[in-house]
Amino acid sequence: MDLKIKLVGRLKEYWNDGSSVEVTEGATVLDVLKQLNIPDEEAGMVAINDESVPRKERGIVKVVPGDSMTILPMVHGG
Amino acid sequence: MTWQGSVLRVNLTEGSYVVEPLNMEWANDYVGERGLGSKYLVESIDPKVDPLSPDNALIFATGPLTGTMASTSGRYAVITKGPLNGAIACSNSGGKFGAEMKFAGYDLILLEGRASKPCYLLIEDESISFEDAEPIWGQSVWKTEEWIRNQHNNPKLRIASIGVAGEKGVRYASVINDLHRAAGRSGVGAVMGSKNLKAIAVRGTKGVSVDNPKRFMEVVRETKALLANNSGRKDMTEHGTNSMLTTMQEYGSLPTRNFREVQFEGFDKVDANAMEETDDSGHRNLITNKACFGCTIACGRIAHIRQDHFTIINRREYWHASGGLEYETAFAFGPAVGVDDIDALTFAGYMMNEHGMDPISFGVTLAAAMELYEMGAISKDDTDGVELTFGNAEALTVMAEKTGKFEGFGQILGLGSKVLCEKYGHPELSMTVKGQEFAGYDSRALKGMGLGYATSNRGACHMRHDVFAEDYDDSSPEGKAGPCKDSQDRIAAMDSSGLCVFVTTAWGIEEFAVQLDAACDGTWTGDRLLEAGERIWNLERLFNLAAGFTSADDTLPPRLLNDPAPTGIRKGTLAELDRMLPEYYDLRGWTNDGRPTAETLARLGLN
Ligand code: SF4
Numbered sequence: 036m037d038l039k040i041k042l043v044g045r046l047k048e049y050w051n052d053g054s055s056v057e058v059t060e061g062a063t064v065l066d067v068l069k070q071l072n073i074p075d076e077e078a079g080m081v082a083i084n085d086e087s088v089p090r091k092e093r094g095i096v097k098v099v100p101g102d103s104m105t106i107l108p109m110v111h112g113g
Numbered sequence: 114m115t116w117q118g119s120v121l122r123v124n125l126t127e128g129s130y131v132v133e134p135l136n137m138e139w140a141n142d143y144v145g146e147r148g149l150g151s152k153y154l155v156e157s158i159d160p161k162v163d164p165l166s167p168d169n170a171l172i173f174a175t176g177p178l179t180g181t182m183a184s185t186s187g188r189y190a191v192i193t194k195g196p197l198n199g200a201i202a203c204s205n206s207g208g209k210f211g212a213e214m215k216f217a218g219y220d221l222i223l224l225e226g227r228a229s230k231p232c233y234l235l236i237e238d239e240s241i242s243f244e245d246a247e248p249i250w251g252q253s254v255w256k257t258e259e260w261i262r263n264q265h266n267n268p269k270l271r272i273a274s275i276g277v278a279g280e281k282g283v284r285y286a287s288v289i290n291d292l293h294r295a296a297g298r299s300g301v302g303a304v305m306g307s308k309n310l311k312a313i314a315v316r317g318t319k320g321v322s323v324d325n326p327k328r329f330m331e332v333v334r335e336t337k338a339l340l341a342n343n344s345g346r347k348d349m350t351e352h353g354t355n356s357m358l359t360t361m362q363e364y365g366s367l368p369t370r371n372f373r374e375v376q377f378e379g380f381d382k383v384d385a386n387a388m389e390e391t392d393d394s395g396h397r398n399l400i401t402n403k404a405c406f407g408c409t410i411a412c413g414r415i416a417h418i419r420q421d422h423f424t425i426i427n428r429r430e431y432w433h434a435s436g437g438l439e440y441e442t443a444f445a446f447g448p449a450v451g452v453d454d455i456d457a458l459t460f461a462g463y464m465m466n467e468h469g470m471d472p473i474s475f476g477v478t479l480a481a482a483m484e485l486y487e488m489g490a491i492s493k494d495d496t497d498g499v500e501l502t503f504g505n506a507e508a509l510t511v512m513a514e515k516t517g518k519f520e521g522f523g524q525i526l527g528l529g530s531k532v533l534c535e536k537y538g539h540p541e542l543s544m545t546v547k548g549q550e551f552a553g554y555d556s557r558a559l560k561g562m563g564l565g566y567a568t569s570n571r572g573a574c575h576m577r578h579d580v581f582a583e584d585y586d587d588s589s590p591e592g593k594a595g596p597c598k599d600s601q602d603r604i605a606a607m608d609s610s611g612l613c614v615f616v617t618t619a620w621g622i623e624e625f626a627v628q629l630d631a632a633c634d635g636t637w638t639g640d641r642l643l644e645a646g647e648r649i650w651n652l653e654r655l656f657n658l659a660a661g662f663t664s665a666d667d668t669l670p671p672r673l674l675n676d677p678a679p680t681g682i683r684k685g686t687l688a689e690l691d692r693m694l695p696e697y698y699d700l701r702g703w704t705n706d707g708r709p710t711a712e713t714l715a716r717l718g719l720n
Binding site for chain 1: 344345347348352356357359360363364579581582585586587588615617618682684
């Protein structure tokens with residue numbers, strides 16, 4: 036199934052191959068991060084349809100067809 | 114080691130100085146820079162003094178790692194009672210001045226009193242003299258640096274100085290060193306101006322020595338390798354701190370038009386990518402990056418403005434390259450005031466460096482003025498005929514210059530957002546905590562950030578805590594107080610080391626500890642540093658309580674408490690400070706009204 040993705044800032048260096056990605060049915064957030072080659076700790080925040088997914092639930096929450104995922108880089112300081 | 118063991122105490126009133134041994138007991142408890150400077154301040158002044166009176170003290174403080182081979186070791190801090198809000202002020206800066214001051218042999222320079230006429234301090238190792246600054250009084254930072262070097266025929270002098278803003282008492286005037294590195298916040302430059310001190314010029318030839326050179330080289334190599342391989346470091350090197358702007362935009366935490374909104378439609382015209390793009394005429398805003406002393410990150414930006422831009426078309430003196438946009442300048446001159454003209458933003462940044470002002474406080478004060486203007490509380494009669502509407506690039510650049518030169522409406526803007534909004538009858542529009550303006554993060558989307566802002570000892574500040582990971586995790590106020598408190602203590606210790614906190618993209622407290630342990634006398638562990646950080650935080654708090662602040666000042670503006678975030682991933686949420694503050698006080702070992710308990714003071718050796 037197709038998942039819409041939006042990578043922000045430096046995360047584009049891990050995956051810069053369009054705004055959607057083909058993932059397997061039942062894939063978790065962590066599976067998607069792996070598929071995009073984004074280390075878990077590098078993904079500061081993952082939101083599905085503008086709802087953030089807590090880090091400890093990344094291995095549990097599954098994506099479904101039509102979902103749109105936004106991933107922000109981890110940041111420190113300003 | 115690696116403290117130099119000397120404090121230069123200067124009495125400006127008498128034109129005298131004395132070199133004192135550093136109080137090593139204090140150094141062991143407060144480390145250096147922010148912590149040690151704060152300890153010396155607390156021991157030197159009455160917290161109730163008028164910040165702009167001769168009774169205030171102004172302290173330049175290096176840290177034990179300043180001037181060493183550790184990465185980012187160019188830091189020094191300026192500590193005083195701040196004139197923007199009357200709280201304890203500590204602003205740190207990079208560049209090369211701090212290391213040079215250490216090489217001259219001084220851990221701290223402590224300035225007291227007020228000179229009878231404008232002067233600057235010339236320090237060449239043990240040789241110290243008071244020099245006449247009349248010829249440069251009224252001149253910019255840039256002219257001052259050039260003039261002093263020429264005067265002494267010494268291009269190696271490192272100079273920290275103030276511009277007209279500092280001389281005239283702009284409440285958020287900065288101390289600028291090396292042309293465009295700033296001890297930016299809280300008005301430390303105005304205190305320098307009130308002392309008739311235009312500059313400190315320093316040349317040092319002594320170097321620094323560390324306790325265990327072999328071990329130090331090893332840990333420096335290891336910690337530098339950690340930084341080198343870190344993706345956040347790489348991002349800062351390549352794109353600067355302004356890469357943050359896109360992230361905050363996407364998240365919905367980019368304060369826009371005086372914090373009415375949290376996303377800015379023109380973000381992509383002022384972000385890091387916009388700085389790096391070449392336009393149709395072949396112009397690219399960004400020229401290169403730049404590092405402070407010893408830094409292996411090099412987040413600094415050097416930029417230039419299109420020569421046909423309205424700000425400089427007839428002003429060749431600004432056709433040169435200079436300090437470019439960083440995240441906070443981009444936020445404060447862009448989204449905060451609704452302007453998306455990158456050259457106008459860059460010019461406003463030049464004004465901050467040239468005249469010595471804090472871009473955050475200036476931009477957020479201007480944003481409040483724009484809101485007052487749009488609601489009719491002020492008019493062109495007040496603003497020297499300038500149409501002060503959100504999005505007006507000319508209003509931004511004209512007011513930046515007027516404030517820097519202390520002219521016209523700039524004199525009102527120079528008092529800060531709190532005074533401005535009170536003067537025109539709308540205190541609720543001032544986006545400040547304890548009278549200091551917010552940085553570029555909205556407290557509704559970032560709850561822990563909001564708690565950090567509300568409890569920051571110098572007023573709203575984004576550099577005193579780091580709760581991003583927890584804030585990203587969920588929108589609840591639960592679980593934010595602990596990480597906020599812990600990170601405040603951690604950063605207080607890091608800010609006292611002589612290194613830049615931007616290394617935290619790759620380093621935790623242990624990386625600081627191993628370097629301090631190899632460099633300094635005694636045993637330095639992460640736990641010892643965290644305890645020192647907590648001690649420093651409480652010392653600052655005690656100063657503020659004695660100065661007259663209370664728990665009622667640990668709050669946020671009504672807009673953030675009552676108006677839900679209008680868009681973004683955290684759409685609909687509020688800052689919810691009341692659900693975090695009691696737990697925070699409890700974790701700190703403070704009473705319900707925010708005072709450290711006797712047990713807490715005893716535990717930290719503060720009684
Ligand atoms: S990271 Fe940036 S601000 Fe910090 S020392 Fe390096 S160049 Fe200076």
